[in-house]
Amino acid sequence: MDIIMALRNMAVRKGYMAEAHRKVAKGICETGHLVSLRDEDKALRKKLGLEDTPPTVFAHPEALEQMKRIAAVCGFDKLVASGGK
């Protein structure tokens, strides 16, 4: 497992990444979440008695900024910025 993960990481650094996966990674980098918060999600959450915006990075802009800084510190933002091979 450890060896396979190390090899996968090496392959990504050489640009071998599926476009669909790169988009997922870029999305997490930029928004802090795997999926977006849509108006219909907000409406359903409200209907269920939940806060319309979950108390995650979506409700805390400073937390999202911290996430973006982590991506920059790790060089992850550049890694997934553009299309791979």
Added chain:
Amino acid sequence: MAKYAFFLGCIMPLRYPGIESSTREVMKSLGVELVDMQGASCCPAPGVMRSFDQTYWMTVAARNLAIAEKMGMDVLTICNGCFDTLFEVAHKLNHDPELRKRINKNLRDAGGMEYGGTVNVRHFVELLYRDVGPEAIRAKVKGGKNLKAAVHYGCHFLKPSNIKKIDDSERPHVFDDIVEAAGMTSLVYKDKGTCCGAGGGVRARTPDVALKMTKENLVNMTAAGAEVIVDCCPFCHLQYDVGEAQLKEFKIPVLHLSQLLGLAFGLEKEKLGLEAHQIKVNL
């Protein structure tokens, strides 16, 4: 009352918030207090993110763990993927001070957070089995139907079993025991331990392959006489619920365990979010 830092993840709060409200209600009724983790993010998802860059994967997970540590609580998750990332990263960082030092440098450089290596990560099925127990759950059940349930364990709840140590990963019973305590009959069906099809980045890159895997599971569940599918992961939940709608030939309602317990405990149906499912739930 036991208190946990409630990790929301992504799919539950944003696509199936009924699982979130069900979990909050069920845990409250069992005397478990869930406290929100303000500013938490994606875990991040183990399939793609760990494969891309383990340092980034661990640093973001460590940030989430640091939020719980600051709250003075262990983490509770209802998602197999979140459990996998947070449990494995906590295991690594709690046992390897050198690695923790390296990851903490990234956290500090990005804004001053630090993880001290003290947080444990719990999956709610494991917590229900070990801390609450099937008997206490049985005692809360207020009638309802006895249905034939296809329990779906998913990939990351039990594995890697050498560090999670929850149950036998090939012949597990803990999830089935909870479902039976809720008044259901848990079925034996072919290839019960198989992936739902969504994980490991398969749904994102090759949705047709993911759907084929889902269909094979649905055929096996149908052959065993399943009247309901019970999962313990919002991503598996989405794959079955949306997958059935796409395939059009199956109509087995899909429930996350928190929703099943909500029904069994006689909680307000409006809080369970069942009407938001693609496949009609009329139980």
